[in-house]
Amino acid sequence: MLQKPSSYSVAGTAAAPAVLQDTQARVLNQVYTWMSLGLALTGAVGYYASATEAVRSFIFSNGLVMIVLVVAQLGIVFGLSAAVSRLSGAAATGLFFLYSALTGLTFSAIFMIYTTASIASTFFVTAGTFMVMAMFGHTTKRDLTKFGSIAFMGLIGIIIAAVVNMFMQNSLLDLLISAVGVLLFTGLTAYDAQRIKEMAAKVTNGESEAKVAVMGALALYLDFINLFLMLLRFLGVSRND
16 A cells, blocks of 8 residues: 655745746656556556467566566565655656556456457446545545555455465455455545645655656556456456357
């Protein structure tokens, strides 16, 4: 779970309210722009990798390649979260897009497992759900901080359950994990949207804006991707059916 950067603050001035509104809107625009571009890059790389025999063979003919890809993705996420204050805005943005591209390579598997039509329909369902919950997070006056803490514990729980089920191969448990995951990432979308809105109101300069935008985009990107994967378990149609 990404943490709110403690170094972002805004010095109070007489013109602060108007300045904050402009800054907040600019940062939020960057957040959703980077997130959308990241998703587009993931989809394009995933489709290309699944449709290209040489790339497909390289990724899936050796289990070690997939392990390296997953470890690299985890390394980038944890690295960005831990070192964003020491990175330049450009470097943080570059790492975000590198992560999106690597995710595309691992995502190529879903293009091989599910029909293109079901992937597209699930994407639109995910996008609609995401938009509603993000709007709720931006507009609600209710503090969602407590939910964020509960959701983090729930996330740990479904990760543990998923690891256990890798050995049990229980289809009912798999569906239960997916159902809980849909609820969890739907709620996390609203929580992260609210948290990012608050972070956007506390930036002090252009460099801070860039970093908040990247970390916000990464948080929402992860919510969207995970929600999509959970929904795909229910809505996806296998190519073998």
